[in-house]
Structures are given as structure tokens and as C-alpha cells.
Amino acid sequence: MLSRRLVRQFIALVDTGSFTAAASRLHVSQPTLSAGIAELERSLGTPLILRERRALRLTEAGNRLLVHARAIEREFGLAERGVLETPPPAPPLRLGVLSSLATRSTAAIAAHYAGDGAKDRKGKALLTLTDAPDADLRRRLAEHRLDAIITTLRSADEGELLREEGYAMILPAAHRLAGREVLLPEELAGETMIARRSCEILAETSRFFTARGVRPHFALRSANEDRCLALVAAGAGVTTGPVSLAGTGTVAVPLQGYDYRRRIGLIVAEGQDALIAASGLGEVLREVV
Template sequence: MIKRTHIRQFLAVVDAGSFTRAAQRIRVTQPALSAGIAELERLAGTPLFLRNRRQIRLTEAGGRFLPLARDLDRGFRAADSFGRESEPQAAELKLGVIRSVPGELLQAIAAALRPSFAIELIENSDAELRAALGSGRIHMAITVLRPGERGGHIVPLYEEPLTMFVAADHPLVGRIEVTPDELAAETMIARRSCEFLGATSRFFTRHGVRPRFALRSESDERCLRMVAAGIGITTAPVSLAIDGIVPLKVAGYDFRRELGLIADPAWTALPDIAPRWAHGGETIGAIAAEWRQFKVDAAA
């Protein structure tokens, strides 16, 4: 018989993406967790996970079992709290976010969702977040939309250009436009969270620019602060601008990105989620419109 412990262990592995992290999350030993998953697979009569050295993925059967496990887990939680509360509990929301989402925007979105949802934030790359959405490990993701990507489960936020940022006292400030080769002697700062990091590198390489790097960091704030300090220059979306740095137009450098919120359609269709999502989606759309007007349009 499949027990609640099996469901808890199964969802822990799905959400954590590894047996080691899952065992830490639910505070059991890894051998105990592995034994529990093996017993669940025996009871289910089929493997639920594909295991290799680099990652754990759901099998086709595991993917079919996942929504059942989610429903069972919600039922167990509801049974635990039955009769103890007069107020309905907030629905759980696992929200994935790429690292380059502006903090102010994320704060506004999280504040809008908080009354309806108990939020857990998960930071990762676009590819990892989309994989997590597909496997049911997260419910929504704020990420970069692909060309033409639209649908009822997608809330476009805003589109913006990327630009080169330099310190406010940089000698090139005031120029209408500079050529890539004029930056050959500059020291660069690499934002590792940049979705166009590889494309930017190829752009400058094509123009014979192979700069020295003063910093490579996942932290956008740290990179931009060091630009303001004058130790290097970097490219970033205009919405990430801070005091002390100035945008500099580089000829031919015309990358743009569109941020959007993508929801799991199956999750938003659940009876207890659909009305919350309908209200939340409208609110987020209004937040994005205001953000675009006062932050993006003004900076661009």
C-alpha cells in the first residue's frame, strides 16, 4: 500500500532534483530515502525516476504519477488542518525566477501574489526553470519569453533593450554612439546572469575586441556597483540601471529581451487555484504596465 511517507519522499526528490538535497530537505538519510523510493516504484510496478550522475528526471510513468501525488499531498495537508482553522490557508506557489529580474519588480509581483499564495522562490536559468515547469516542480516562472510566445497561461511583462553601461564620469559619456573597436582598451565586467552573455562575447569577438575582465559575477548588483566605481564597463538591460552609471550606445549592439510570467496550465486550472490566478494575473499585468512606463520607457 502506498503511504503518505512515499508521497512525501517522491515529491521531495521531484522538487529538489536530487536524492541528496531531497534527503536534507525532509531530514532523512539518503539510504532511507533511496529505499523508500525503491519501495514506491515496486508498489507502482514501474520506475518513476531516470537516474544518472548529473541529474534525476521523471520517467513517463513518473510524470503521470506526479499530479496524483500532488493531489494526495494537498489532501493530506487539508486533512491535517481540518477543523483547526476558520480561515482557508493560502495555496502553495513555487515561483521560479531568472536571476536578472529586477528586484523592485519582483518585490511588487511577490507582494501582489502574497495575499493569495504561500510563496517559495526558486532562482535558476531559463532552461532549468522551463524544465521545472514541465515536470511540475514549480508552478510559475518569471523568465525571458521566446519570439511569439503567447497564451492564456502567459503574462507578458515588458520588453527592453540591452545597453552598455559605463561610470558617470567615463570619458565616453556624452557620445551619441561609439563603435565596438573604441571599447577595445576597456576593462569589462561579466554579468554571468546575462541571457545574452554568449551572444555579447561573439559580437565583440567579431569586431576584434578581446578585453580584460575585472569581475565575473552572478550578482547583477555587484557588477553594476563596480561599473559605478569605475573599475570596468558592462552590458545589461536598461531596467537594471542604478545611480552612478550611464548607458552608452554601441553601434550594432541591438539585443532586446522580453520578460514574462509563465504559469503551468494544469496548475492554474485547479478549482482552488483558478480564481486566485485570474485575479493575480490581472494585478501583475497592471504592475508590469506601470513598471514599463516609469522604469523601462524612461531609461530607454
């Protein structure tokens, strides 16, 4: 069986006309080259090179092989260049997502970038998601470990605004107060509370209830948003949160005096605007967040 190594040795010997020169071109020893040519002749069952006193001469079989050998090497070269010139797969888009963003929004973002390979059929780059609190997301963005983040905006000119919403009480859908248009803080004095530790206004919420003499019993304190909301849906307690967190089995009811709001937006790392624009991320977020 012909191997590329033997074909290249044969071509180098023909082109240089010398075992010494061919060995030098290929960066092998002369005995290695001689052994290679002998192996090629044995595999083909015929002499290829006539070794004369001052020169080397091809046999008839050697001349026929040379035509094929050059074609083989040319095709190898084309194949190598084709592979090397193919652009490498686009790296995944690294997106940080605020822990308190509704899971259905995060899932909808991921769904837009699902697919095999470096890009899907629409040419969108694949996505890697990092779920973390605001401070952690901002640190990773500054360290260029993330390309963009979806988080709470601190000022009107920071990032691109995607959603603005208020906070409310989140109750089980079957709760006795679920149909109310607004709740009074004192009505919650006897309620069991689920504490969302990932809440951006956790300290403010604690002060709000303490100032009104409401000190509920806590059934769970957790940073796991889905677990907290699942317990609310199951009737194990109530919680506070952005209105967008209310979903299946829960309702959001405004709480008098609890007038906090949040602005969710996209912040892009320095120098990554072109990447974000090419990925189509902005359009996706405006649809699903």
C-alpha cells in the same frame, strides 16, 4: 479536575447501562473503565453510580453531573468540527524568476505579497520565489515544482508578454562616455569589462566584440547580478545588459550594431491558470516588471 476522558467514560456508561458495553464502545478494558469512574467519583467527592444486581442507577449527584457532562461533550464536538471544517491555509504561490530580472522588479513583486498568515488582508496568497536561469526555471515548471515563471519568451505565442527591451552598454554614471547617445564598439577597446555570467546572450556578446577586434580586460566574471552592477556603479568597469538593469550610479547607452532584444513574460504551469488568476499575480506583474 474534570477531564474529557472521564466525562466520556461517564456518558458511555450511562448510555449503555453496562461497564462491559461501555468499555467496548470506548475501546478500553473493563478494569480501565472501572478505574476511570472511580477516579471521577473521588475527584467530585461523591458517588455517581449505584451498582445494583441487574442494572446501574445514577445517584442524585450523578443525574446533576449528566446534564453538565452532555453539555461539555457537545461543546467539545462543536469545537472539533469547527477546527476541522476551517479550510486549510492556501499554499504559497511558487514563482520562478529569471536571474537577470532587475532586483528592484523582483523586490516589488515580493512586496505585493508580504504579510503574516496564509493570506494577507487583501486575500492574496503568499509567495515563494526561486531565482534561476531560464533552462532551470523551465525544468522546474515542467516538473510542477513551480506554478509559474518569469523568463525570456521564445516565441510570440508563449506566455504573457510583460516587457520587451533592448540591450546596451551599462556604464558608471560618471564615465566619460555616459552622456553619449550611442557608442561605437571600438571605443570600448581600452575599457575594463565586468562579465555577467547570467546574461542570456553571453555567447552572442562574446562573438560581437571578438568580431570587431575588441578584447577587453575582465575585472570580474560573476553570475551575481547585483555584484556586477555594484562594481560598475563603483567605476571598476563596464558591462552589457538589458537596459532595465541600469539603476542608481549607472546609465545604459546603446551600442552600435548590438541590436539584441529580449521579451520577458509570464509562463504558467499546466493546470495552474485558476491559481494564478486567483492570486492576482498577472495584475501585479503588469505594474512592476
